[in-house]
Amino acid sequence: MEVIRSQKRTASNDVVSNPKIPLYLTAPQMEVRLEEFELFAIDRLRVLKGVSDGLARGKNPKEMDEVVNTLWKENMRHSDASEMVNKDIISHFVLRLVYCRSDELKKWFLSMETALFRHRFRLQNLEAQRAIVGEFGLPYKAVTGAELESLKERLGQVVRSLGQISPSVEAVYYKVPFEEVPDLVAGRRVLIQKGYAFVAGSQLVSLVVTQFRSHISKALILTNRKWTTTIREREKDRLTPIVEALSTTYLGPDYSQSSEYADISLKDIDQVSKSSFPLCMRHLFEKLREDHHLKHGGRMQLGLFLKGVGLKLDDALAFWRAEFSKKVGSERFDKEYAYGIRHNYGKEGKRTDYTPYACQKIISSAPGAGDHHGCPYRHFSEDNLRAALGRMGLSSRGMEDVMDKVRNKHYQLACTLTFEAVYGTSCDAGINHPNQYFEESQKILKSKTPAAPV
Amino acid sequence: MRREEMESKGDETLMMMDAAQMNNQKPQEEFFNVNYLRIYYGKTPLSLSLFLIIITFDLLVQTSQLLLNAGNLFPYSDIHKWLSYGHDGKHPGCDEYYFGRREFSFTLENDVYLRYKSFKNASSIEDAIKSTFPYKIDIGAVYSVDPDKRHAYSQTGTNVFTPVERELVFDIDITDYDDVRYCCSGADVCSKCWPLMTVAIKLIHTSLTDDFGFKHILWVFSGRRGVHCWVCDPKARRMTNEQRSAVAEYFRVYKGNENNARKVALMGYSLHPFLARSYVDFLKGFFEGELQATQSIFSSKDKYDKILGMISDEDIQSELREKWENSGRSSLSEEAISLVRWDQLKNTLQSKKHKAPTLRMCVEEIVFTFTYPRIDLEVSKHMNHLLKAPFCVHPKTGRVCVPIDPNNCDEFDPLAVPTLSQLIEEINSGGSRMDVDDDDDSDRCLLGKSIKFFRSSFLEPLLKSCKEK
Secondary structure, eight states: OEEESSOOOOOOOOSOOSOSSOOOOSOOOOEEEHHHHHHHHHHHHHHHHHHHHHHHTTOOHHHHHHHHHHHHHHHHOOSSHHHHHHHHHHHHHHHHHHHTSSHHHHHHHHHHHHHHHHHHHHTSOHHHHHHHHHHHTOOOEEEOHHHHHHHHHHHHHHHHHTTOSSOOOOSOEEEEEGGGOHHHHHTTOSEEETTEEEEEGGGHHHHHHHHHHHHHHHHHHHHHHHIIIIIHHHTTTTHHHHHHHHHHHHSOOOOOSOOTTOOOOGGGHHHHHHHHOOHHHHHHHHHHHHHSOOOHHHHHHHHHHHHHHTOOHHHHHHHHHHHHHHHHOHHHIIIIIHHHHHHHTTOSTTOOOOOOOOHHHHHTOOOOTTOOOSOHHHHSOHHHHHHHHHHHTOOHHHHHHHHHHHHTTOHHHHHHHHHHHHHSSOOTTOOOOHHHHHHHHHHHHHHHSSSSOO | OOHHHHHTTOGGGHHHHHHHHHHHSOGGGOSOOHHHHHHHHOOOOOOHHHHHHHHTSGGGHHHHHHHHHSSOOSOHHHHHHHHHTTOOSSSTTOOTTTGGGEEEEEEOTTSOEEEEEOOSSHHHHHHHHHHHOOSEEEEEEEESSOGGGGGGSOSSSSSOOOEEEOOEEEEEEGGGGGGGOSSOOTTOOOTTTTHHHHHHHHHHHHIIIIITOOOOEEEEEOSSSEEEEEEOOHHHHTOOHHHHHHHHHHTOOOOOOTTOSOOOOOOSSSOOHHHHHHIIIIIHHHIIIIIHHHHOTTSSHHHHHHHHTTSSOHHHHHHHHHHHHTTOOOSSOHHHHHHHHHHHHHHHHHHHGGGOGGGTTHHHHHHHHHHSOOBOHHHHHOTTOOEEOTTOBOTTTOBBOOEEOGGGGGGOOGGGSOBHHHHHHHHHHHOOOOOTTOGGGGGGSTTHHHHHHIIIIIIHHHHHHHHTO
16 A cells, blocks of 8 residues: 555555455555545544444444444445445555554454454345355355254254244354354354354354454554554654554543542542442452452452552552451462562563553453452342442432443443432543543542542 | 491482381371472482492392382373373474473472473473472463573564463362352362262263364362363364363353352253253253252252242242241151252242243253352463463372373262372382382372373373374
8 A cells, every 4th residue: 555645546456356345355555645544544443433332332233233334334435336445445454553553452453343344244145245255265164964954953952042932943054163163152152063163154254253353463463563663664754643643542541540630548548439439349349348358350350440540559569468468368468469469560570551441341351259340230130239329329210220221231321320320410421441430530529629538 | 238327328318217207107197298299209310329339238129129219109201291292203293392392380388489491301390390399380381482481582573482282271179169069168178069070070071072072181180179171182272262262151151159149041942052961961960869968958048048049030939938938847858858849949930930031941040050060261261371280299188189080080089089198108018119100010009090090091092193193
């Protein structure tokens, strides 16, 4: 791809052939105007951000299909079909440059592009889907005849286990090594026998998404290498500033540096936990005080949150030691737990300064026996959640609104409503990070009583 | 030459002195200590000159045998053969550096933890163990480069330090079942709750072979209260983290903790074939039979309240609760009472299950909650996770981490596994050769059966299939 100054675009020989969704397998051989370079990228970024929002709000796959359809129409449309495809391809490759530059950026980009691909694929008809599968060159054989007959009963069981009351076993199944469809295996959505998964035609998405994801992941690594070795320097007066600006605009604050609203000390911590912690952290904090222990997931979630809230390493060590010593003794604390806390603050191992978890990560975690982390709106039973909300001071009407959101799986909206009920103000931005909850809460409390500690 | 004269020979006679000391002291008082561990792992071989001095005295042939072979119970060469997967450097296509790229970790006496240890060959790992006597030996992944030299490689570019192969592993610990076992809790385990592990082994083993097509599977007792599983097929070793995670999630049914009451939620209109087979072949029978006998899960109010809490319908809960509260004294045993109540619960649910989708498979959910395996997901998901080596000795119990035969796991008794002190006792009293490399004697010693099983059922088939590649 060659970026040129304002000039009419010459006939491009793009690699695009039939598929409606390009696979971005190779960089296109075409010329791009400098303005388009940035504009196309921004439009695509709006789509990706919309996808991210949709996922964070817990939308189901069908809803996400709609979201993607709307977003794509609004941002990526062009009257000329081939121009539309060009914009698709160009914007993707520009964003690769932007998002290859760190692990966190890569991870976000990979997740969003994969989700985007997945839903665009689902929106295609069966024939178009088969064409795309063909593009990937996957050598999967269809299962027919006697083999299909012998599996029919169990295939029907799989369909029924997924919620379809009448087992309509599809006409076409593909026999695929189980390694190639990890998400279908994980969700027990396929029959597996002797190392092979039997994938229904309608489940083809999973197959291609895995391939797509793997390809993009490898491509990002190569792009990063090219960027750091040649492109960044070569383009330092032209493309590099654009690339660097594009990534910071849309990810939102990561709360790894505490702001003026987040600087707590040990003596305030109990009070602050009751006044400003979101439910998830309050629960962890209370359990820690009660049991004098937390399992690993809880230590990570609460520990990083406290770091974001401004607790310094020395205070953190003192805090955790004080609690854990009551259960395991301070010697064992120093031996087994102190290292982990220092690791969180970037003082051990590969010295990554870990960022506190955002709601999306917490919601998608999987607390097991003995754990207390996760998102209470998602992971608590209704009774337990009501009790916890009662302790936060919600009225019965407020609680009903929140429970309504929970039932519809809008966990972050539920938390936002809780926030609004507790502090009596509206929160238009919506809660998507526990530290954001904390900071907003502190802002409100400090504005009410400027002198007194909150 | 008598014992006193031997004693002046210095360090190599430590073995003799230890044996002498132990004859005076009862070994059962301690399950585990450093001296026992030294004997288990064997001392470094005698220097040649001393050896010659000793064997010139016929009388001392026997004692020299003892000195040479006492201890040395840990099967070094078997472990090395296993982890080399046929890369013995003796045939074409072989990677002679393969073993050297495997990470091991040692935990030493004072909780000193040493990671990223690697060894060129069998004798260097043997020497290392014999000079440090680690309390715990863990096996990690095979990396792209020698773990010892990892700092020489940058984190970016083509020569990155990253795992390339690792067995698919599972860890099942009975403390994860504490909310459903009433006989013990925490680190304890007994003959009443161990059957939970037996069921877990059978169920998961069947799935690994029938569903996933794996062939080379090793089950090992963890030494105290659980089991580990090592899947060693080549395609298992090459699985990515995402694929491992998928298999772990496939096995996952129990989702929850004290914050939610219904920890097993089986959705849909039927069970997935894997769960259905598990239920019919293993779980139902176990729940209605052995479990009732050993745990009597309905016999007291606390116990049955917990089960009633899993039924998501208040009316049904009250109906059953009333029935049971008012059942008064009965001449039936606890087990019989439990069975009666279970029948009542099943009948009630059967007639009322159309009331709500969450009741459709409530009976199965209860059975799964009490019996289905609970694996530690984090252990299985990451290639770089370290796991304890088979044939290690557990520092808290002194028991050896012996393999378990999945086809005979009903017979496995964790409380009958040889302890370190029993092994030492056997050396003292038996006087028989404990040379682990000699097949004929393997039946005569406590550990012999385990090592024989390891070789014949696991190692030999594995090496044979490696050669075929």
